[in-house]
Each structure stands twice: as structure tokens, then as C-alpha cells.
Amino acid sequence: MRPDGTVTAASVAIPYSAFASPQARMFFPKMLAASAKAPPLDAPIEQSRAFYDRLNSDRAARMRKLYPVTVRHVTIAGVGADAVLPAQGVSPANHHRVLINLHGGAFLWGAGSGGLVEAIPIASLGRIEVITLDYRQGPEHAFPAASEDVEAVYRELLKRYRPEQIGIYGCSAGGILTGEAVARFIAHKLPVPGAIGTFCGSLVAIGGDSAYVGPLLNGQGVPVHPLQLLALPYFRGANADDPMVQPGLSPALLKQFPPTLLITGTRDMAMGSVVHSQALLAQAGVEAELHVWEGMWHSFFSDPELPESQQAYRTIVAFFERHLAPSQEEAHP
Template identity: 75%
Template sequence: MIRIAASLAALVGLLALHPASAQEARAGVQPDGTVTAPASRVPYSDLTSPEARAFFPRMLAEGAKAPPITAPIAESRAFYDRMNSDRAARMQKLYPVTIHAQTIAGVGADVVLPANGVAPANRHRVLINLHGGAFLWGAHSGGLVESIPIASLGRIKVISVDYRQGPEHTFPAASDDVEAVYRALLKQYRPADIGIYGCSAGGILTAEAVARFIHDRVPVPGAIGTFCGSLLDLSGDSAWVAPLLNGQGVPTHHLGIGDLPYFRGADPNDPLVQPGRSPALLAKFPPTLLITGTRDMALSSKVRSQALLQAAGVEAELHVWEGMWHSFFSDPELPESRQAYRTIVEFFDRHLGHVARPRRLHADADGGR
């Protein structure tokens, strides 16, 4: 695990490129800076755990079975529910919890509690989880994957929200649901005692939800976590390099907000869609934890998001795991996953319940230091 500022984006994957022959080594650079390399061999990182090195090929093989994003939604939801249900079952053996369904402000949710009880220090705290899944799938089982280890290790109540998704619903339906749940919890908890976090689509939604709270003049939570998705659309070096490092080749087009049915008709420049586009909005964000890996297509977006938050005067803590892929901590057996869980638990433990300190805004809101 490494902890860095915004200077890592250009490094992902570059040092591992080994041409198979002199002929294949003839790379080119186009006038716009595009680099071409006819064929390359990219070994998996030798800086990861032995467990990760053994798991990586199996993970890629399983991922290759996933339906394309254009597949019928029922097919995709069934595939990911099987995958996430298996992960959740494995997690419960390692991280004992109790789970029950609850409706909060008309929105469905799964409430996850540590089997050995909420810690005394956390009786007045709560975490809200916003699951991943491209704003298309991930309800229930995907949310449990993100909630079980955190609830158990942190001995804290976690509420995973079943927010509305595409293709049936479009932006801002999910933000509406999160705000409804959050407002209901504000009747029981102080804002400073509430944390919100999510992975992938859930990381994006976490940022969107905070932007929505600020827009609607609702007090922001004590701290948030945006994992494998953050304040900006997926772009930058990692959007092109990560698919190569994950055995998919270099894409001709990288997946972005405009490809997701949930954002059909939404303005990508709207700060409620991409909060990173508004320095004034970011200045009001709470302390933020950002998590990603060097083989995550969201790495560049995460690095840039951390820089923008820091430029806006927000405490933004970025952790990048070597050799790890998008949502790597969904599989609980990896040492890197255990490190990520501990990082999440410790971050919220440090920040929840504290009164926000005045922030000094940086003069340069473009991410510079």
C-alpha cells in the first residue's frame, strides 16, 4: 500500500512495459502526444502480496464472463448478484455480522450490525454505504460486500441504501434517495456523527450526494469515502492504461458517465453530476478518503479529485494499492483488502464526531500546490 499525492497518475504501468522483440519495440509518438506500441508484455507487479499474484489471473478469468454493459439488465443483475452473494457469504465467515432489511424515508436499505455489538464509542455514529454497480446493479448483495467488513471490524452500524438506478431511472433519482435517507438519519444523529462511503458508482454517488446536500443547504456529514470513483468522470491516463494492464487491450473508447443509462439527458458539466467542476462547491466538502489501485481505470480520476479537494482546502487522504484493480477489496481474502478495510475504519473513527475546523482556501483551485 502506498499513500501519495497527485503526482502518480502518469506512472501507472509505464515501468512494466517489456517489448517481446526489437521489432515490437518500435513505439511512436503522434503530434498530439498519443504514444503507440505495437505489442508489449506487461508482467503482473512483483510488489503485491503472494495472494494477490495468485488471485489476479482467476479474477480476470471470472471478469471475462461478465455480460457487456449493453446486455439486458436482468442478465447483468443476475450475474453480479451471484458474484456478490458469493463474496458476501465468504465475508460473513471472516467478519461476523447481523443483517436486516429496513425502509427509511420510503427507500429500501440493508442494516448491517457487528455480531459482537456496536462499540460504545460508536453508539451515536452511523455509516451510510452507497453500493457500486455502474448505476445499474449491485443492490443488496453488492452493498453487503461493501458493508460487512466495515461494520464488523469497526463495530459500527452500516446502512446500505438501495437507491434507484438505471435504466429504469435517471439522474438525479439516486441523489434524491440518498438525501431522503440522510435527512431521516439527521433526526437521530448529528451530521458530524454520520459518514458516507461507496465504491465505483457508489463513490461517484457519494460525491454527488454531498454536492446535493450543499446545494440544498443541508449540513454535510462528518466525513466521506469515495473509492474507485470520485468527483470527476473516468478519464486521464488510467482510463486507457488500466484495461491494458487487466488483459483487455487498449480500448478505442473508455467508459464514462455518458455511457451509463442512469445519466441519460444529464449535463456532464453540472457540478451535481461532477462536483469536481466547482471549486466553490468542493470548499464545503467534509474530510474525504480516496482509495484506488494502480490497475484501476479510475486511478487518474482519483488522483485529480484528491488534488482538487486539497486545492479547495479540504482534508483529502489518498491511498493507492500497488497492482490492485477496480474494487479490489470486494474479495476479502487478499492482504490488500484487509489493509483497505482497516484504512476505512480508522479514517471514519478519526473524523466522525469532530466539529469541522475553518479551512484556508488555496489561491490556486486548479489542483496545483
């Protein structure tokens, strides 16, 4: 051990978690093999988008067999989106509620199929409309383009819904964008939504123990330099200390956040960010509910067959059911 607390080890052999489900233990090696084929972050954007669209299109097809939905492409306030509705119809309790999904993908890919992966199980299981946005991304666009798109859609939805009837959630880049969007709403004096979810990415940049341990546990070795938010093309020219980029840096801003659901896994490189964000929200007096799944990796619930994924879907649905306001008729029968 070094004087600064840095721990070194010549070699390690870490078995997969005994607490994970049998299905996860069987799937984990397949996940590692598929991840090894992913293009590097600096690959040509067309190559990365094609790779992840194939991956997510397969996931979405598998999801639709388990979670029947109808999908239609729409444009809201000039922003492309997919409106995902449960095949069995929106439940009476959710007729006056809506969820906005912000897909993951490093602010580079994930539009379309990636958004469907995050929206399909929640729409079907929760019997609620989920609108997943094709917000602007890098390298073509830079911060705050995505936040502007979310704000435009949110303003339009406020014409049809009360703010407390709207929920917003996202995974990875979408989890980060969810926090950034709420920060922007507050800065522009908009009412905050009824509840939000930040999954596998949250209100501060990736850091802490998991930024090193997560890649190690996923067979990638310990990184010399963990992934930096501002290294992403979308954030070129942005200020890392700007609370519109990292809302967790501003306690005053966090005090105005709505109830927040945070989800991660013990093998997620963003776990430290998510755990720390929950602590910051709690310190600010915000209801912040944290769920950590043992043995699970970044965006683990993108694969619907895992019991852990299905538990995550139920957790998300239940959280928004508890926190989004009912219609005025239901509230005052």
C-alpha cells in the same frame, strides 16, 4: 509518438506487479477469468443483475465467515436498505455514529448483495452500524433519482444523529454517488456529514492515463473510447458540466466538502479520476487522504482474502474513527 503526445506500441507484455502480495499474485488470473465472463454493459439488465448478484452473494458469504455480522432489511424514508451490525455489538464509541454505504454497479446493479460486500467488513471490523442503500438505478430511473434517495435517507438520519456523526462511503458508482449526494446536500443547505469516502470512482468522470492503461493491465486491451459517465443509462439527459454530476468541476462547491478518503489501485481504470479528485479537494483546502494500492484493480477489496483488501478495510475504519464526532457525553465527560 504522435505530435499530440499520444504513444503507440505494436505489442506489450506486462508482468503482474512484484510489489503486490503473494495472495494477490495468485488471485489475479482468477479475477481476470471471472471478469471475462461478465455480460457487456449493454446486455439485458436482468442478465447483468443476475450475474453480479451471484458474484456478490458468493463474496458476501465468504466475508461473513471472516467478519461476523447481523443483517436486517429496513425502509428509511421510503428507500429500501440493509442495516448491517457487528455480531459482537456496536462499540461504545460508535453508539452515536452511523455509516451510509452506497454500493457500486455502474448505476445498474449491485443492490442487496453488492451493498453487503461493501458493508460487512466495515461494520464488523469497525464495530459500527452500516446502512447500505438500495437507491434507484438505471435503466428504470435516471439522474438525479439516486441522489434524491440518499438525501431522503440522510434527512431522516439527521433526526437521530448530528451530521458530524454520520459518514458516507461508496465504491465505483457508489463513490461517484457519494460526491454527488454531498453536492446535493450543499445545494439544498443541509449540513455536510462528518466525513466521506469515494473509492474507485470520485468527483470527476473517468479519464486520464488510467482510463487507457487500466484496461490494458487487466487484459482487456487499450480501449478506443474509455467508459463515459454519460453513456450509462442512469445519466441519460444529464449535463456533463453540471456540478451535481461532477462536483469536481466546481471549486466553490468543493470548498464545502467534508474530510474525504480516496482509495484506488494502480490497475483501476478509475485511478486517474480518484487521484485528480484528491488534488482538486486539496486545492480547495479540504482534507483529502489518498491511498493507492499497487497491482490492485477496480473494486479490488470486494474479495476479502487479499491482504490488500484487509489493509483497505482497516484504512476505512480508522479514517471514520478519526473524523466522526463522538457523542456529546464522550466529548464532555
